[in-house]
Amino acid sequence: MRYFWIVSDAHPPELLITGDGSHTIRRGAGPTYHSLHGALTESRHIYQEAGLRALLEFRSQNPKAAVDGGEKVRILEIGLGTGLNAALALETCLEAPLLRIDYTALEPFPLSPGWMMDLNYASFLRAQSWQVWAEQYPTLYEGLRTQGEGAWSLERVGLAYSLKVMAQPWPCPLEGPFDLVFWDAFGPSHAPDLWEEESLVALNRWTAPGAWLVTFGASGAFGRLLKGLGWEVQRLTGPPGKREIIRARKP
Numbered sequence: 001m002r003y004f005w006i007v008s009d010a011h012p013p014e015l016l017i018t019g020d021g022s023h024t025i026r027r028g029a030g031p032t033y034h035s036l037h038g039a040l041t042e043s044r045h046i047y048q049e050a051g052l053r054a055l056l057e058f059r060s061q062n063p064k065a066a067v068d069g070g071e072k073v074r075i076l077e078i079g080l081g082t083g084l085n086a087a088l089a090l091e092t093c094l095e096a097p098l099l100r101i102d103y104t105a106l107e108p109f110p111l112s113p114g115w116m117m118d119l120n121y122a123s124f125l126r127a128q129s130w131q132v133w134a135e136q137y138p139t140l141y142e143g144l145r146t147q148g149e150g151a152w153s154l155e156r157v158g159l160a161y162s163l164k165v166m167a168q169p170w171p172c173p174l175e176g177p178f179d180l181v182f183w184d185a186f187g188p189s190h191a192p193d194l195w196e197e198e199s200l201v202a203l204n205r206w207t208a209p210g211a212w213l214v215t216f217g218a219s220g221a222f223g224r225l226l227k228g229l230g231w232e233v234q235r236l237t238g239p240p241g242k243r244e245i246i247r248a249r250k251p
């Protein structure tokens with residue numbers, strides 16, 4: 001049986017302003033969705049710069065690592081949340097000629113469109129990417145609500161971005177393989193299972209050889225688990241308030 005759960009609108013998340021002026025949210029007694037030092041700064045630093053842009057740069061210097069001539073990146077995000085990482089990937093796509101992104105995200109507790117519209121990301125993202133992303137979200141959410149998954153795509157001359165969101169918790173069966181993983185569910189204190197071996201064994205199954213993973217999580221235990229599965233683990237300087245982040249590469 002398919003699993004999905006849409007959270008009731010009766011308990012709206014709390015909207016918070018972070019250190020760089022961008023919003024994040026918190027639900028009940030749960031953790032905030034982003035760093036309070038700066039939600040946008042954190043997402044750009046980890047997922048857009050150390051993740052997507054660095055992978056594109058790596059491919060341009062290592063043509064054998066490319067997929068479909070180098071311009072296609074299949075991204076898997078664990079924890080869509082506000083959609084900020086997905087919209088930043090769209091921004092990269094809109095600004096990079098020839099880039100094609102297939103973006104799959106898991107989110108067992110999708111935000112309803114009204115909550116999404118309250119976020120102030122339109123004034124921070126370039127190329128109108130938040131507006132474009134947010135405009136399609138009500139239709140995507142309707143698919144999530146009624147069928148447990150929603151999809152949307154944008155094609156313009158020289159670029160293509162396709163998005164599929166599944167209202168499922170990780171781990172679950174997927175249509176992989178993926179080249180880049182945004183490991184952005186809650187941390188080990190709130191979602192311990194996600195940071196354990198079984199979860200990473202599932203990740204190995206759905207990722208392509210040479211795939212990258214980026215995450216805000218930098219625990220020694222998580223790094224050792226990745227290494228134990230053969231991934232090459234790098235520790236990079238984190239965004240404000242976070243000493244280190246992990247970027248890992250599958251052999």
Ligand SMILES: C[S@@+](CC[C@H](N)C(=O)[O-])C[C@H]1O[C@@H](n2cnc3c(N)ncnc32)[C@H](O)[C@@H]1O
Nearest residue numbers: 033079080081082083084085169170184185186
């Ligand atoms: C840190 S927030 C995500 C931030 C998000 N990437 C963004 O840009 O807003 C963590 C998200 O992971 C989701 N989540 C919790 N457990 C999960 C699971 N097992 N699989 C996938 N997502 C999960 C939460 O509902 C929450 O939306």
